[in-house]
Amino acid sequence: MRATTKDITAGGRVGVGILGLVQFALAGLALWDLSQRSTAQVRGPKPMWVPVILINWIGPIAYFYVHRHR
DSSP states (O other), X not given: OOOOGGGSOHHHHHHHHHHXXXXXXXXXXXXXXXXXXXXXXXXXXXXXXXXXXTSTTHHHHHHHHHSBOO
């Protein structure tokens, strides 16, 4: 049997929606931060970070964790 969106409860849909918004906000914040920083402040080439940030959850977290020189 295949699960469909009809099988998800209303609370589950709200939870998935909230997680989606958090993911979108995190990626947006990472992209904004990348655009505001100089090349010297970012570890690695800035264009490389754009596709990395677009990877769900892992990309933005990786950007904030390793992107800046310490």
